Amino acid sequence: MSSTLALLLVLLGTLCSFIYFFRTPNHHKDRRKLPPGPAPFPIIGNLYMLGKLPHQSLHHLAKTHGPIMSIKLGYVPTIVVSSPEAAELFLRVHDVVFASRPKVQSAEYLTCGAKGLGFTEYGSYWRTVRKWCVLHLLSASKVECFAPVRKAEMGSLVELVRKKAAAGETLNLSQQIGQIIEAIMSKVIFGRCMDAEIEFKPLIEDAMYLAGVFNLSDYVPFLAPFDLQGIKRRLKRTSNGLHAIFDKLIDEHERGSKNIEEKKSYTDFFHVMVSLLNTPINPNKEEQPYIIGRENIKAILSDMVAASFETTATAIEWTFSELLRHPRVMASLQQELESVAGRNRMIEESDLPKLTYLDMVIKESFRLHPVAPLLVPHQSTQDITVNGYFIPKKSRILVNAWSIGRDHKVWSDNAEEFFPERFEDSNIDLRGHDFQLIPFGTGRRGCPGMQLGLTTTRLIIAQLVHCFAWELPDGISPEELDMTEKFGLTLPRANNLLAMPTYRLVA
Ligand code: HEM
Ligand SMILES: *[C@@H]1O[C@H](CO)[C@@H](O)[C@H](O)[C@H]1NC(C)=O
Ligand SMILES: CC(=O)N[C@H]1CO[C@H](CO)[C@@H](O)[C@@H]1O
Numbered sequence: 001m002s003s004t005l006a007l008l009l010v011l012l013g014t015l016c017s018f019i020y021f022f023r024t025p026n027h028h029k030d031r032r033k034l035p036p037g038p039a040p041f042p043i044i045g046n047l048y049m050l051g052k053l054p055h056q057s058l059h060h061l062a063k064t065h066g067p068i069m070s071i072k073l074g075y076v077p078t079i080v081v082s083s084p085e086a087a088e089l090f091l092r093v094h095d096v097v098f099a100s101r102p103k104v105q106s107a108e109y110l111t112c113g114a115k116g117l118g119f120t121e122y123g124s125y126w127r128t129v130r131k132w133c134v135l136h137l138l139s140a141s142k143v144e145c146f147a148p149v150r151k152a153e154m155g156s157l158v159e160l161v162r163k164k165a166a167a168g169e170t171l172n173l174s175q176q177i178g179q180i181i182e183a184i185m186s187k188v189i190f191g192r193c194m195d196a197e198i199e200f201k202p203l204i205e206d207a208m209y210l211a212g213v214f215n216l217s218d219y220v221p222f223l224a225p226f227d228l229q230g231i232k233r234r235l236k237r238t239s240n241g242l243h244a245i246f247d248k249l250i251d252e253h254e255r256g257s258k259n260i261e262e263k264k265s266y267t268d269f270f271h272v273m274v275s276l277l278n279t280p281i282n283p284n285k286e287e288q289p290y291i292i293g294r295e296n297i298k299a300i301l302s303d304m305v306a307a308s309f310e311t312t313a314t315a316i317e318w319t320f321s322e323l324l325r326h327p328r329v330m331a332s333l334q335q336e337l338e339s340v341a342g343r344n345r346m347i348e349e350s351d352l353p354k355l356t357y358l359d360m361v362i363k364e365s366f367r368l369h370p371v372a373p374l375l376v377p378h379q380s381t382q383d384i385t386v387n388g389y390f391i392p393k394k395s396r397i398l399v400n401a402w403s404i405g406r407d408h409k410v411w412s413d414n415a416e417e418f419f420p421e422r423f424e425d426s427n428i429d430l431r432g433h434d435f436q437l438i439p440f441g442t443g444r445r446g447c448p449g450m451q452l453g454l455t456t457t458r459l460i461i462a463q464l465v466h467c468f469a470w471e472l473p474d475g476i477s478p479e480e481l482d483m484t485e486k487f488g489l490t491l492p493r494a495n496n497l498l499a500m501p502t503y504r505l506v507a
Helices: 002-023 054-065 084-093 105-110 124-138 140-145 147-166 173-190 200-212 221-226 231-254 269-275 294-325 327-341 349-354 356-368 450-467
Strands: 068-073 076-081 384-386 389-391 396-399 468-471 498-503
Touching (some): 054 068, 084 396, 105 294, 124 269, 140 450, 147 173, 147 349, 173 294, 173 498, 294 327, 294 356, 327 349
Parallel strands (some): 076 396
Antiparallel strands (some): 468 498
16 A cells, blocks of 8 residues: 555656756756765655654664765755764754754644744744743743642652552553653643543644654645645644643633632642733843734643653653663662662652762663654754755754664764663763753753753652562563654653562651
C-alpha cells in the first residue's frame, strides 16, 4: 500500500520536477554550496529514508554525510545537525538566525494558528508570551512555590505503591508516573486536579505523536487537501477535545464559580491568565501591546500542557527503565539516598541538592534518551553561510540530540552503555552550556520549563528509589527489559514499564 503510494509519488514527482526546472531558469546557476547529504527524490525528497525511527535513520545518514547534513523533506530544505560543534554554531553563534519555528499543521490546529509559545515564529509576540509564562509559571521562584503540590502528590503515590507492595502486586509504572505528572502539572497550571472529569492523557499523547511525525502534508503542500495519512482528522479531534476542556474552564471562571477551587498557597497559572482576559499582557512595555483573548489563552494553555506532561513523564520512565536494567546503579543510588535521608523518613525536596549521584544518573539517562530526540524544529529567518555552507532562508533545522548523546568522539567507545560514573570527573552539565548534552535545547528557543521538569523528575525518581526496592515481574532478567522507542515529538517507551515494589523504609 505505502509502496504503491511512494511509486505514484515518484512518477508524479518526475513530471513535476521537469516543469519546475523549466520554470526557474536560474536554478542551475546557483552554485552556492549546500551542506552535503543524500540525494533526494523529486517531491518526497528524503522522506522515504526516515522510517519508523527518524532520529536513528538520521544518525546513520550523518555518519556518511557529516554533522551538518542537508536533506529534503518533501519540498522543505532541511539541515540536520549532529555534533556538539555544529550544534554550537546553530544554537549559539548564529542563534538569532535560527530562532524561528516552521509552520506545521499540528501547531496550526492545536494552538489556534500558532498563538501559543512553542510553535510561534520568532518575534515580539513570541518574546512577550515567553516572558510572561516564565514570570507566572516557570521561573525558579515559581517552581519553588509549587513544592507543596509535589509533596502532597508524592505522598499519595507512595501510599498507593505501599499497598501494592504489601499485596505483592505488579505495578504499572508507566501508568502511575503518567498520573502523578498529570496531577502535579494540572495543579500548577490550572490550580486543580482534572482527573475525575477529564482525560488529558490520551489527547496529549496523540498531540505529541502528531506534532512529531514527519507527515507528507507538511512537506508536500499540494497533497495536504487529500490528508492521505488521516492526520488532519486526528488533529481536529485532538484539538477540539483540548479546546472544549479549556472553554469549559474559562466559562466556569467567568461565571465566578468558585466551589470547585481548593485553598492554595500559590496562585496558579490559569487564574493569572484569565484574570487578564481581554487586557494587554505587556501594558507598560515599549513593545507593541498584545491583547490577550480567549484564543490566546487556549493556545498558551495547549502549549503548556503539551510541553509539560509527556516530556516529564517520559524522562522519568526512561530513567527508571535504566535503573531496572542496571541493578548496580540502582544499588549505588539507594546507598546515596540512605546516606542523606537514613531509612526512617522519605526524601524531601531540600535533600535534592545533596544528591550528586542522582544527578549523574539523570544526566546519563537524558544522554541516551533525550525526551525530544530532534529537539523542536527550528527555522532560519534569512540566508546565511555556516561553516562554509550556504543555508537558505526558511530552512528547517533539526538538531539530533539523540545522535549527539551517542557521539563516540565525545563519549568514548562505551557511548552506548548506561554508565553514570562517566560524569564523575567531568563538569558537563545538561542545562545548555555544554553542547555535548542538550536534552533541553539551548539558546533563545531553549526549554523555559527546565527547572520545573528537572525538579519534578529528580524528586519522583529519588522518592520511588528510596522508599522501595524494585524487581522486574515474571522473572524477566534486567538485560531482557524491552527498551524499544516510539517516535513522535517526544520519544516515549513503546511498551509500558511494569515492576514489583517492596517497601524498604523502616517507618
Ligand atoms: C524533562 C522535561 C522536559 C524536557 C526534556 C524538555 C525539553 C525541551 C526541548 C528539547 C525543547 C526545544 C528546545 C529547542 O527547540 O531548541 C523544549 C521547548 C519548550 N519547553 Fe520543554 N522540556 C521539558 C519540560 C518542560 C516543562 C515542564 C515545560 C512547562 C510548561 C516546558 C515548556 C517548554 C516550552 C514552552 C518550550 C518552547 C519554547 C520556545 O519555543 O520558545 N518544558 N523543551
Ligand atoms: C498500563 O497502563 C496503561 C495506561 O496508562 C494501559 O494502557 C496499559 O494497558 C497498562 N498495562 C498493563 C500491563 O496493565
Ligand atoms: C513520511 C511519512 O509518511 N511519515 C509518517 C506520517 O504519519 C504516518 C502516521 O499517520 C506515519 O506512519 C508516517 O511514517
